[in-house]
Amino acid sequence: MTHPAWDRAILALSLLALDPGGLGGVWIRCRAGPVRDRLLAALPSPLAQRRLHPDISDTQLYGGLDLTATMQAGHVVRQDGILAKAAMLLLPMAERTPPGLAGRLATALDEDKGHCLVALDEGADPEEQLPPALADRLAFHLDLSDLGHHDTAEVTAPIPVEPFEMAKADPDQLKELVLLAARLGVSSLRAPLFALRAAQRNAVLNGRTKVDQADLVAATELVLAPRATCLPDAAEDTPPPPPPPGDTAQDQSDPGDVETGLPQEILLEAARAMLPPDLLARLASGSGSRNRGGSSGSGSKKRGNRRGRPLPSRPGRLDGTNRIDLIATLRAAAPWQTLRRQQSPRRSGLHIRAGDIRVRQYQEMSDRLLIFVVDASGSAAMARLAEAKGAVELLLAEAYARRDHVALVGFRGESAELLLPPTRSLVQTKRRLAALPGGGGTPMAAGLKTALDLAGQTRGRGLTPTVILLTDGRANIALDGTANRERAQSDAAKLARTIGAQGLPALVVDTSARPQAQLKELAHTLNGPYLPLPRADATRLGAAVSAALDP
Amino acid sequence: MTVFPFTAIVGQDEMKQAMILTAIDPSIGGVLVFGDRGTGKSTAVRALSGLLPQIQVVKGSATNACALEEVPEWESAGTELVSAPTPVVDLPLGVTEDRVTGSLDIEKALARGEKAFEPGLLARANRGYLYIDEVNLLEDHIVDLLLDVAQSGENVVEREGLSIRHPARFVLVGSGNPEEGELRPQLLDRFGLSVEVGSPTDIDERVEVIRRRDEFENDRAGFMAKWDAEQAALRARIVAAKAALPDQHTPDETLKACAELCIALGSDGLRGELTLLRAARALAAFEGAGSVRLPHIKAVAASALRHRLRRDPLDEAGSSARVARMLDQVFGEPKIAAVGR
Numbered sequence: 001m002t003h004p005a006w007d008r009a010i011l012a013l014s015l016l017a018l019d020p021g022g023l024g025g026v027w028i029r030c031r032a033g034p035v036r037d038r039l040l041a042a043l044p045s046p047l048a049q050r051r052l053h054p055d056i057s058d059t060q061l062y063g064g065l066d067l068t069a070t071m072q073a074g075h076v077v078r079q080d081g082i083l084a085k086a087a088m089l090l091l092p093m094a095e096r097t098p099p100g101l102a103g104r105l106a107t108a109l110d111e112d113k114g115h116c117l118v119a120l121d122e123g124a125d126p127e128e129q130l131p132p133a134l135a136d137r138l139a140f141h142l143d144l145s146d147l148g149h150h151d152t153a154e155v156t157a158p159i160p161v162e163p164f165e166m167a168k169a170d171p172d173q174l175k176e177l178v179l180l181a182a183r184l185g186v187s188s189l190r191a192p193l194f195a196l197r198a199a200q201r202n203a204v205l206n207g208r209t210k211v212d213q214a215d216l217v218a219a220t221e222l223v224l225a226p227r228a229t230c231l232p233d234a235a236e237d238t239p240p241p242p243p244p245p246g247d248t249a250q251d252q253s254d255p256g257d258v259e260t261g262l263p264q265e266i267l268l269e270a271a272r273a274m275l276p277p278d279l280l281a282r283l284a285s286g287s288g289s290r291n292r293g294g295s296s297g298s299g300s301k302k303r304g305n306r307r308g309r310p311l312p313s314r315p316g317r318l319d320g321t322n323r324i325d326l327i328a329t330l331r332a333a334a335p336w337q338t339l340r341r342q343q344s345p346r347r348s349g350l351h352i353r354a355g356d357i358r359v360r361q362y363q364e365m366s367d368r369l370l371i372f373v374v375d376a377s378g379s380a381a382m383a384r385l386a387e388a389k390g391a392v393e394l395l396l397a398e399a400y401a402r403r404d405h406v407a408l409v410g411f412r413g414e415s416a417e418l419l420l421p422p423t424r425s426l427v428q429t430k431r432r433l434a435a436l437p438g439g440g441g442t443p444m445a446a447g448l449k450t451a452l453d454l455a456g457q458t459r460g461r462g463l464t465p466t467v468i469l470l471t472d473g474r475a476n477i478a479l480d481g482t483a484n485r486e487r488a489q490s491d492a493a494k495l496a497r498t499i500g501a502q503g504l505p506a507l508v509v510d511t512s513a514r515p516q517a518q519l520k521e522l523a524h525t526l527n528g529p530y531l532p533l534p535r536a537d538a539t540r541l542g543a544a545v546s547a548a549l550d551p
Numbered sequence: 552m553t554v555f556p557f558t559a560i561v562g563q564d565e566m567k568q569a570m571i572l573t574a575i576d577p578s579i580g581g582v583l584v585f586g587d588r589g590t591g592k593s594t595a596v597r598a599l600s601g602l603l604p605q606i607q608v609v610k611g612s613a614t615n616a617c618a619l620e621e622v623p624e625w626e627s628a629g630t631e632l633v634s635a636p637t638p639v640v641d642l643p644l645g646v647t648e649d650r651v652t653g654s655l656d657i658e659k660a661l662a663r664g665e666k667a668f669e670p671g672l673l674a675r676a677n678r679g680y681l682y683i684d685e686v687n688l689l690e691d692h693i694v695d696l697l698l699d700v701a702q703s704g705e706n707v708v709e710r711e712g713l714s715i716r717h718p719a720r721f722v723l724v725g726s727g728n729p730e731e732g733e734l735r736p737q738l739l740d741r742f743g744l745s746v747e748v749g750s751p752t753d754i755d756e757r758v759e760v761i762r763r764r765d766e767f768e769n770d771r772a773g774f775m776a777k778w779d780a781e782q783a784a785l786r787a788r789i790v791a792a793k794a795a796l797p798d799q800h801t802p803d804e805t806l807k808a809c810a811e812l813c814i815a816l817g818s819d820g821l822r823g824e825l826t827l828l829r830a831a832r833a834l835a836a837f838e839g840a841g842s843v844r845l846p847h848i849k850a851v852a853a854s855a856l857r858h859r860l861r862r863d864p865l866d867e868a869g870s871s872a873r874v875a876r877m878l879d880q881v882f883g884e885p886k887i888a889a890v891g892r
Contacts, residue, residue, distance in 0.1 A: 022768065058646075058647075058650075099644055099685060099688045100643065100644040100646075100688075102644075103643055103644035103684055103685050103688070104643045104644070106684070107593075107641060107643060107684065110593055110597070132588060132728075133588065133685060133728075136588045136589055166769065169765075171758075171762065174758060174761055174762060174765070175754070175758050177761075178754060178757045178758045178761055179754060181757075182754060182757065187587050187588075187589070187749075187750040188587065188588045188589025188590075188750070189589045189590065189591070189750060189751075189757060189760050189761065190588075190589040191589065192757070192761050193761050193764055193765070196761060196765055197765075197768075460691075460735055462691075
């Protein structure tokens with residue numbers, strides 16, 4: 001007995017065999033293993049299969065001068081790129097695709113040259129995914145990660161079909177698909193277009209010349225359901241990306257329903273059966289795929305402001321982005337000189353071949369900036385400030401090894417102030433922190449805003465900012481300086497949401513005698529850990545911060 | 552390769568307007584298109600190449616020189632003038648600096664031992680468009696380089712023993728999804744117009760998008776023929792507007808209105824006013840108005856100003872709403888006074 005997901009996957013591949021270029025390709029989420037091997041065996045092959053890898057160079061993609069062959073031959077040798085001819089592009093480890101490659105592949109798919117991309121996503125966490133720009137351009141999204149070998153069956157690659165007449169879809173059917181996409185909260189217009197194409201190809205596959213209900217159901221299952229961002233019946237009360245889908249969809253579909261025998265309901269049923277049961281939970285927790293920050297599974301590129309630690313050089317090709325390690329190259333070539341001289345006695349000088357070339361590698365570490373946002377209000381201000389100062393100095397003392405910069409924002413009275421601009425200098429810090437005032441209200445929103453601005457600025461300079469909020473109480477001064485507790489708290493929550501949405505790592509240290517539920521909530525909004533530390537001294541604070549930041 | 556006809560794009564009027572305006576007056580600067588995926592951003596940019604009027608270039612010139620005396624001395628171009636399509640050049644993410652600015656021509660260096668310059672993307676985009684998809688993910692050093700060239704209109708290459716300069720005047724078109732990253736304010740400011748696109752919320756409009764696309768895929772030649780007349784008409788209007796641009800009269804009231812609006816919005820610098828005025832003038836020329844009036848300003852204000860406002864993390868309405876609010880405030884009641892005087 002095969003699993004329904006497996007049957008759908010096979011259907012998707014058969015449709016792909018009909019028209020690889022038109023459908024763009026397929027995104028297969030599945031770890032490497034027997035299930036995937038079986039599926040790949042069924043990959044249609046009307047096109048040549050080419051394998052890519054996430055670090056593929058431009059020369060390999062687009063073609064260009066073959067430098068090493070040219071050097072050997074003495075005249076210009078060009079090589080064709082992978083993208084020159086329509087091909088079925090296999091992209092293993094697709095979740096690690098850097099944005100640059102994703103952009104190039106997206107352009108290639110847009111060009112209508114007939115490319116077809118099979119993205120093999122081996123991501124383990126929901127966070128690791130194919131870049132959305134690419135996923136949007138692939139018709140089929142298959143998730144086979146829960147399948148075992150017994151759920152599958154042996155399949156053979158579908159045979160490419162002879163030129164065929166494309167099945168016709170009437171305008172009502174087109175409308176059904178568009179409506180359904182809107183009700184499922186799929187805002188991209190590529191989705192209904194792919195659904196239409198899939199339905200047409202499915203009709204061809206079944207020997208029909210007109211698209212019928214079964215084709216629409218298949219298209220819904222394969223194309224629309226995996227992209228759903230909201231449950232169809234929840235469309236009325238949750239606001240999904242296209243604002244009024246629920247209402248307009250219902251109003252406008254009513255007359256159509258009567259004539260065509262409620263296809264909308266049948267399609268919805270098909271989609272609902274496919275939706276992951278935890279869809280709502282995912283959306284509520286905000287960790288759904290579309291809410292991800294800028295990071296992709298590839299890990300953000302380290303943009304250090306220093307060149308970084310040299311790593312051992314390794315064999316490689318000179319593609320204009322890397323530098324040759326001359327000594328290592330010569331060392332690699334040295335043992336072969338005698339042999340090579342015997343082989344080609346006419347050439348003088350050193351004999352260096354392509355395989356000898358070693359390229360330099362660096363490991364760049366981006367510097368981290370710890371922004372301490374310290375509550376300097378009220379009675380406990382002095383003690384807390386002193387602790388914060390102590391922690392800042394302690395962290396700075398080990399900053400050189402950890403590549404940390406620190407900054408300190410204090411908030412008290414009616415506003416916040418940048419007390420210590422980002423620095424690594426212990427001397428400067430000590431001087432600046434010597435006299436800090438305290439007392440007054442708690443303008444937490446102002447403090448968070450200053451931190452947010454600072455984080456934005458420093459990000460542009462290649463630092464990785466982290467916000468650490470030290471406080472014991474509730475916000476009671478709003479952003480505009482008025483003493484309005486309610487507004488102050490909603491302002492603080494809004495800013496916390498902004499910080500969380502920007503993907504800034506954050507940490508809330510609660511220094512009050514009794515842990516406060518409100519601060520815990522704030523930490524949740526900030527998407528960061530919550531540390532209750534009553535009577536924290538500088539050493540414990542420093543240790544706790546280090547521990548929370550380096551899991 | 553046939554591209555989807557520009558005129559067949561459903562809706563997205565603001566984006567289309569912005570692109571037409573830059574085609575009329577390239578000095579407006581670039582266009583930034585921010586919006587969700589699958590809203591026709593890339594389609595519109597690629598469609599531009601099918602819409603824009605042809606330009607006269609020196610045959611074989613890598614920098615698309617418009618006259619013989621404009622050809623840089625390092626180029627081996629022909630001597631005759633030919634007409635060529637306006638270049639629309641893609642700048643892919645992760646591109647190397649060499650590819651952008653141009654570098655030593657390795658082929659010539661190896662084969663003939665000559666030190667020659669191989670022009671890069673900036674040379675190819677001269678007098679045309681440079682398109683960056685996912686511009687917010689572009690690496691910083693490339694951004695810096697582009698800013699510099701876009702500002703000066705000239706590309707200077709000093710590397711590998713080469714010392715080359717050539718004109719690089721292009722309209723920068725960037726697109727991206729704001730969820731994936733912000734753009735630095737310096738780069739934002741360099742784009743003349745910015746447009747926010749969203750998926751159409753009207754079901755009929757969405758259906759129309761899919762229908763046209765489907766029609767296009769099924770019968771390209773037929774679809775192109777069907778839209779040919781409209782394409783030609785729009786092209787003719789652009790050419791006519793280009794010619795009429797210098798004749799557009801700008802009354803003092805209009806200038807004052809520009810300044811008032813920018814002050815009310817607190818936009819940084821004077822670039823906002825200048826772009827607003829240029830865009831309004833291009834629109835006036837496009838509509839054959841003869842003089843730049845308040846309705847023109849109003850029609851382009853959001854595109855010209857929304858990306859120049861200081862960011863306010865608490866204003867959840869977004870900058871488009873702020874511009875609209877200010878437009879109402881500034882032009883709401885004193886409108887009659889401003890025009891009547």
